[in-house]
Amino acid sequence: MTRRGREDRPAPAATRRGRTGLGMLVLGLGLGLAGAAAAGRLARSRKHADIHDASLRRTRDGAAILGASVLMDSAMEHFRGGYENRVMYLGPTMAAASVAASLSEPRLHPGGSAARVAHGACLVTGIVGTGFHLWNITRRPGGLSWNNLFYAAPIGAPGALSIAGLLGLATEAMAVRQEDRRTTGRALAALSGLSLLGESAEVALLHFRGAFHNPAMYLPITVPPLAGIVLVALAVRPHAGGQRVTRLLLRIVGGLGVLGTAFHVYGVSRNMGGWSNWRQNALAGPPTPAPISFTGLGLAGLAALDLLDNARDRA
Amino acid sequence: MTPDVGLASHGAEEAPRATAGRAPDVFSREGWVPMREHCRDEAVDFVIVGAGCGGSVLATKLAEAGHSVVLFDAGPFWRPLSDFASDEREQEKLYWLDERISGGDDPIEFGANNSGRGVGGSTTHFQMVSLRFRPEWFKSRSALGYAVDWPVDWKEMWHYYAEAERAMSISGPISYPWGPKRGRYPYRAHEVNEAGLVLARGAEALGVDWAPTPLATVSAPHGKSPPCVYRGMCKIGCSTNAKQSMLVTYIPRALAAGAEIRDLAMVGHIETGPDGRATGVEYHRDGGWHFQKARNVVVSAYSIETPRLLLNSACGRYPHGLANGNGQVGRHLMVHANHAVWAEFDREIRWYKGPPSMACCEHWNYDDDDPSRDFHGGYSFMSQGPLPSDFAGTLVGSTGAFGMDLRERMARYNRMAGLKIVGETMPQAENRVTLSDETDAFGLPRASVSFSYCDNDRRLYEHSQRFMTRMLEAAGGGNFLESASTAHLMGGCRMGHSPEDSVTDADGRSWEISNLWICDGSLMPTAGGVNPALTIVANAARIGDRMVRLAKRGEV
Numbered sequence: 001m002t003r004r005g006r007e008d009r010p011a012p013a014a015t016r017r018g019r020t021g022l023g024m025l026v027l028g029l030g031l032g033l034a035g036a037a038a039a040g041r042l043a044r045s046r047k048h049a050d051i052h053d054a055s056l057r058r059t060r061d062g063a064a065i066l067g068a069s070v071l072m073d074s075a076m077e078h079f080r081g082g083y084e085n086r087v088m089y090l091g092p093t094m095a096a097a098s099v100a101a102s103l104s105e106p107r108l109h110p111g112g113s114a115a116r117v118a119h120g121a122c123l124v125t126g127i128v129g130t131g132f133h134l135w136n137i138t139r140r141p142g143g144l145s146w147n148n149l150f151y152a153a154p155i156g157a158p159g160a161l162s163i164a165g166l167l168g169l170a171t172e173a174m175a176v177r178q179e180d181r182r183t184t185g186r187a188l189a190a191l192s193g194l195s196l197l198g199e200s201a202e203v204a205l206l207h208f209r210g211a212f213h214n215p216a217m218y219l220p221i222t223v224p225p226l227a228g229i230v231l232v233a234l235a236v237r238p239h240a241g242g243q244r245v246t247r248l249l250l251r252i253v254g255g256l257g258v259l260g261t262a263f264h265v266y267g268v269s270r271n272m273g274g275w276s277n278w279r280q281n282a283l284a285g286p287p288t289p290a291p292i293s294f295t296g297l298g299l300a301g302l303a304a305l306d307l308l309d310n311a312r313d314r315a
Numbered sequence: 316m317t318p319d320v321g322l323a324s325h326g327a328e329e330a331p332r333a334t335a336g337r338a339p340d341v342f343s344r345e346g347w348v349p350m351r352e353h354c355r356d357e358a359v360d361f362v363i364v365g366a367g368c369g370g371s372v373l374a375t376k377l378a379e380a381g382h383s384v385v386l387f388d389a390g391p392f393w394r395p396l397s398d399f400a401s402d403e404r405e406q407e408k409l410y411w412l413d414e415r416i417s418g419g420d421d422p423i424e425f426g427a428n429n430s431g432r433g434v435g436g437s438t439t440h441f442q443m444v445s446l447r448f449r450p451e452w453f454k455s456r457s458a459l460g461y462a463v464d465w466p467v468d469w470k471e472m473w474h475y476y477a478e479a480e481r482a483m484s485i486s487g488p489i490s491y492p493w494g495p496k497r498g499r500y501p502y503r504a505h506e507v508n509e510a511g512l513v514l515a516r517g518a519e520a521l522g523v524d525w526a527p528t529p530l531a532t533v534s535a536p537h538g539k540s541p542p543c544v545y546r547g548m549c550k551i552g553c554s555t556n557a558k559q560s561m562l563v564t565y566i567p568r569a570l571a572a573g574a575e576i577r578d579l580a581m582v583g584h585i586e587t588g589p590d591g592r593a594t595g596v597e598y599h600r601d602g603g604w605h606f607q608k609a610r611n612v613v614v615s616a617y618s619i620e621t622p623r624l625l626l627n628s629a630c631g632r633y634p635h636g637l638a639n640g641n642g643q644v645g646r647h648l649m650v651h652a653n654h655a656v657w658a659e660f661d662r663e664i665r666w667y668k669g670p671p672s673m674a675c676c677e678h679w680n681y682d683d684d685d686p687s688r689d690f691h692g693g694y695s696f697m698s699q700g701p702l703p704s705d706f707a708g709t710l711v712g713s714t715g716a717f718g719m720d721l722r723e724r725m726a727r728y729n730r731m732a733g734l735k736i737v738g739e740t741m742p743q744a745e746n747r748v749t750l751s752d753e754t755d756a757f758g759l760p761r762a763s764v765s766f767s768y769c770d771n772d773r774r775l776y777e778h779s780q781r782f783m784t785r786m787l788e789a790a791g792g793g794n795f796l797e798s799a800s801t802a803h804l805m806g807g808c809r810m811g812h813s814p815e816d817s818v819t820d821a822d823g824r825s826w827e828i829s830n831l832w833i834c835d836g837s838l839m840p841t842a843g844g845v846n847p848a849l850t851i852v853a854n855a856a857r858i859g860d861r862m863v864r865l866a867k868r869g870e871v
Contacts, residue, residue: 141507141515146489147527151506210535211502270536272544272555284544 031071036100051310052181055303056171059188060102062299063167065257065292067098067122070160072289077157080283087132091161094118094125098164106175119168126162133158150209156202160293163195167300185307186235192300193231196253199293200225210286216263224253224294231301238308247305254298260291327391327398327433328408331579331600338570341563342539342556344397351573355607359383360866362596362609364582364624367436368851369835370615371561371569372479376859378572382866385575385607387598389620390433392578393562399554403704406551409433409440413761415619416751420767421801423650427550427705428802430617434578435562437617438848440552443531443559444672444697444737445485446845447476449494449680452693455841459683461691461771462742462841466812466821467857473497475853480529483559483852484537487529493677502534505543510666511674511698513732517790518676528675528697531559531848539563545669547700561852583759585612585628585637585831593637593831599757611871613823615835615855618648618804622748622837623762625808638808638825638833643818645748647809648766649842650801652738652776655699656783657709657731658792664732672697672735676786679779680844687782690775692739693844696783699733706731713798732792734783737802739844740772748807803847807837822865823858830871834858 074091083089101118133153140148149155170191174184200221207217227249230242268285269275282288326332332339333350340346353359361377363370366388374386390411393399400406411430417423431437450469451458477498480487487500504527507515511527518525532543532553543557556563570576580600588594595608614621622645626636636644680693701709703725710716710724751763768776780797787795810833811817814826823838825831836851843850865871 141512141519141525147504147507150503209503213502213535213537267536270541272541272557280544284542 051306055306056174058303059167059300060171062296063164064099064102065296067095067102067164069289069293071095073287090125094122095161098122102168106172108175110176116172119165122165123162126158129158181307182311185304185311186238188304189231190235192297192304193228196224196228196297220256227253243305250298250301254295257292257295264288327393332392333576333578338576339392339394341394348570350570351575353385353575358608358610359385361611362607363613363615365615366434367431368848369855371565372852372855373834373859374574375565375569378569378574380863387577387580387582388434389581392434395554395556399552401548403551403702409552416763419765423766423801429804435560438560439562441848442550442671444846445529445531445849448843448850452843465840466810475857478856479849479852483531483564484533485529485531486534488527492524492526493681505534507673508669509664510700510732513790514674514698517786520789521786523678525674525676528672530670532557547667547669549670581757583757591632593828611830613832613834617835618807618837619748619762622807626750627759638818638827640827644808646744647742647806648746649740649742649805651803653800653802654776654780655733655735655798656780656787657733657796658787659727659794660730660792663729665729666700666732671700674698690771694736694738694779695844696734696736699735709798736779737846738775739842741769742806805836805839805842805847808833809840810838822861
């Protein structure tokens with residue numbers, strides 16, 4: 001090794017610093033937007049005499065919960081990544097828009113509205129995000145390896161934003177096509193069923209990464225996929241029956257969202273320093289905002305069931 | 316009073332902690348767990364000397380089978396949460412730094428890389444690399460044509476490797492590129508740090524396999540161990556207990572099963588009776604010499620102290636030391652060549668982050684046919700993450716850099732990466748431990764160690780430095796620097812097939828004295844090209860099961 005002089009020493013590599021200020025601003029704005037929309041929702045009449053309107057509302061609430069999960073999760077995870085790429089701001093920003101759009105009431109006639117645009121944009125953002133995450137995974141040595149699937153950008157996460165957008169778009173379509181409940185019910189059952197399967201696959205990957213060190217980690221990869229399969233089956237053969245079992249499964253899925261959040265809070269506490277070191281452990285431990293997305297999908301599934309039941313009554 | 320995390324506490328070194336029916340709770344800052352105690356005048360089933368990879372595992376196995384066990388260690392009984400500081404100098408307390416006389420053509424440096432002093436042994440500061448031997452190495456002579464065969468079948472060892480990996484919750488890759496298929500590691504491999512990705516890029520460029528290193532630090536919570544937080548202080552003692560050392564895995568099990576541990580207890584002699592059998596051990600603790608009666612004595616003090624204790628226990632009946640009628644005690648001592656190549660990169664690496672060796676390459680342990688191979692045996696190599704004063708030592712040692720020159724080199728620390736081998740050396744009878752004329756503070760003759768590389772050893776490490784330089788170059792590095800050192804110890808009291816050329820049989824029972832056993836790295840007939848800790852643990856588990864079976868048949 002030769003000695004180098006002061007002059008020809010390379011300039012120190014730029015120290016990467018997370019643009020944390022802007023990240024917190026995005027999260028704050030998102031939370032503010034979601035909070036304002038939620039307040040507006042509370043102020044609104046909650047009475048939905050008609051099963052169709054109630055289902056529609058339920059689906060949008062489910063989408064809002066899903067969006068809120070994505071908002072918090074992506075804000076935290078992208079913060080962890082220091083918002084190194086400016087595109088990373090899109091995740092939480094669009095998730096916030098998704099929450100707001102889902103909490104608003106759909107328009108009853110075709111035509112553009114801010115909410116529809118937002119739902120559509122979320123769908124697209126999720127797809128683009130998946131592309132970015134895939135790029136992040138494959139550019140590392142090892143390519144599409146287990147280690148990269150575990151630790152690079154999570155492959156399934158942006159999909160949740162697409163699902164929130166799709167659920168929103170579905171409710172917009174439902175609002176316009178009031179009469180065709182069987183079709184909308186079937187479509188919604190298929191959408192929420194497939195979403196549950198996708199979400200469970202993501203959980204399976206990440207809980208496998210955690211070596212299923214707690215047996216409770218098997219819960220979200222057993223009940224939700226089962227509910228998802230039954231929902232898809234109902235979408236294919238709406239007359240086959242089994243609604244009551246499906247309804248029970250979906251209620252359990254909704255409960256798992258809450259239980260999972262509690263487990264993740266506990267999981268964070270098992271890291272060195274526990275919650276007293278929350279600034280590191282909330283990011284290093286299991287993601288606390290993630291499990292509640294099951295509750296959102298469970299709501300959408302229940303709405304689909306209501307629609308199918310109602311369609312049968314009228315038949 | 317609770318000491319703050321990271322504040323050095325010297326309580327463990329001043330007076331024994333495992334006394335009065337309790338032992339330190341290693342998962343607490345100042346707590347205790349109950350400990351069974353044994354009377355000195357009543358013979359216990361087993362006295363085990365040394366609480367490292369061999370002794371801790373064996374004590375657990377024997378105690379869990381219902382035997383009475385007293386486990387001695389010359390060093391302290393740490394509580395990592397309160398006793399381990401994030402400071403390289405402070406943590407030198409984990410090494411066996413008592414003076415030894417080191418000679419030969421290539422004298423071994425003793426300390427950080429090859430010793431431990433304290434309950435848990437060197438696993439309190441090992442780098443957690445947990446690789447299995449290549450199956451053929453257990454038949455090195457008959458399958459590969461060098462050194463000697465082990466008296467153990469690889470399939471039996473494979474079984475115990477799996478057991479050791481479960482006990483230590485090894486975090487390893489889903490599929491491992493080399494060797495026969497193995498079961499799934501209990502925990503998933505860690506995210507590979509930037510220093511490891513340098514190895515990965517280099518390996519992919521050269522077309523050889525690489526893998527995330529199987530490591531003994533958990534990637535998710537396990538019991539009272541939190542997942543690794545990638546502080547990178549592993550090599551000076553993990554202060555979160557994520558590291559699955561003997562101290563936090565087997566030792567709590569041994570205590571729960573009724574084993575007694577005597578810390579700060581230096582065993583000086585093994586006594587033998589008129590019938591030639593071992594009767595117990597004389598040890599120094601709490602300012603005085605004591606004697607513990609035992610029906611069996613197991614020496615698990617590693618490759619220097621195990622031969623030293625056997626040689627120091629010479630008596631009228633055994634004038635050359637115990638189990639040494641054939642003069643094999645202390646011979647066939649091996650090290651691992653620990654040669655390294657370091658390189659500078661344009662970008663920041665920050666190699667100190669995370670466990671030091673997160674990516675590994677065992678290509679040269681398994682490839683027998685490459686035309687460039689001009690040596691017997693094998694070597695693995697891993698990515699590196701030396702802490703600052705450790706690396707400054709490497710720089711001074713290999714370049715003589717000093718003053719401003721050293722300062723400038725160290726200023727590039729964050730943009731450096733390196734590859735370092737664990738290179739097999741051949742067992743040679745003249746590489747050995749003997750006793751010197753000097754005595755230590757206890758009045759015991761010090762160990763005198765002689766070590767020289769053979770030509771094959773030199774060809775091996777020279778090959779490795781050429782290959783690793785190519786790999787670092789392929790990964791985009793420049794301004795290369797080579798360094799040489801050794802790591803680990805193997806052999807010194809090897810097990811074997813016959814009493815003529817070994818000290819013990821396959822069970823670790825000495826050929827000469829039927830109730831004197833050895834169970835540690837000194838049993839290893841060959842070194843292999845991987846870090847020895849997992850092999851020592853697996854072998855100790857195997858010997859433990861074997862001793863329990865023999866005891867049931869009344870053969871112990």
